[in-house]
Amino acid sequence: MEEPQKGKTMEAIHSFILASVLVLCPTSLPADTSSITADAEQSRSAGTFTAPRMLFESAVVPAVAAEIPLQESSPVTETYVQDENTKSVSAQHADVEEKEAQETVSVESKAVNEQEEEDGPEIADPLVPFNRVMFHVNDKLYFWVLKPVTQVYSHIIPEDFRIVFSNAYDNLKAPVRMLNNLLQLRLKAAGNELIRFLFNSTAGIGGLGDVARDALGIKKQEADFGQTLGHYGVGHGFYIVLPVLGPSSLRDTVGFAGDRLMYPLTYVSKDVLPVEATVGIAAHEKVNDTSFRIGDYESFKESAVEPYVSMRDAFVQHRKKKVEQSDPISKKR
């Protein structure tokens, strides 16, 4: 049952990587923040933002400039591959995989840290008007729909059951994590996810319990396709707030679609699992997931002075960290 699915999935992933490389230009990874900052500095002092090239190549523009609605400019279609990245990836990856991504902090990264104190990672935001509306829609969606539904739900379903659901949904996503770890050449993490999937699906009764973590001490190894793209040098492109799903970018939206292709339920026949059921499952997963984080969004809003900017920045920082974690060698963080 696993085999043909996997073949199909791999094929899909390959075409996806190809497509995304064509759509998005590879961009400089966070290691080059110094040059990016220099770029940003330049355009800031110039006072205008007239560099579409920068938008698609570095995906980093000063927030000030990002607020100015940009004129539509067609994405540059020329592609170049950063040889530095691809080389290091194949050569040393496997053996250093033993070490956790966070194990070592190199001296260079300190310098970058200090640099970021001044200019944090930023993202192009040409869709500000749309994004702000979506941000507002999602906000209302949370307070008017998701929160009340979740409150009733967690009132009815005891926490232990909700944890079981959470484990089951998580187990279904194990193939996604495994394949992405594999694509990022994090072989040990991929192996761990494989063991977790096999173990939790059997001994954990279809993933209802996280036996692999509790009994074997093998922890989940998060990985997603947006991260995989970032790992190979693909930049965000631009920021986009998706309905329901929330903050994302062009890269991560492609990543989301890629992850769906690796998701087992995508390949269950429509006869067995009609569209309504798929939507129902997704909705339940969302509610179940939210039941553990009621209050998080509220305190985010309470703490923010500029909620829209705060969320965008948190998204960029969080995703940057994820991409760095996927590459323990050149970033060593």
Next chain:
Amino acid sequence: MNLKGKGMKRQLIIMMLLLCLIFPVSAVAGAALETVKGHADRVMEVLRDPALKPESAKKIKKDRIRAVSVKMFDFAELSKRTLARNWERFNPDQQKEFIELYRSLLEDAYADKILSYTDEKIVFGKEVPLTEKTVEVRSTVLRKTGEIPIYYRVILKDGVWRVYDVVIEGVSLIGNYRAQFRKILSNKPPESLLETLRKKVDKG
């Protein structure tokens, strides 16, 4: 007797000197972690104190946590690093007020959040030097459905380690506020930011 005592004393001194030679780095290096851990333990004590369990004791809890936070954080450093190059645009009085307002904002925002924690566990990992005077202390909060990495960035001033940034799942607190404040300060004077903060803090 006297002689023996002297000899023992000398031995002790030599041993201590030796110990100092062997463990100087680790002794200093562990200090940041121990400091942060100590503060975190005290907060957890307050949260778990059965005497403070009833809802009516919420205020006492908040006050005690606030007392810890004052010792734990270097709000001046935190403010300076948040505003970064905009810090210079504030005059000394404005800087002072900013520090106070920012502190209240953070307290209001996170007090309730922290109070909602009951059975979460904090595991302290290791510390990573960032610069000569700054260190990152890494911890993980264990929740029932997963783990949240929380890193404290601390700075050594006058022999005391104090937190100047908290990085949760890769998101730096001061970095996030810097982006927000920069947005406001990009087309408004420092006074407007202070006014915005005053309103925000009053409401909370």
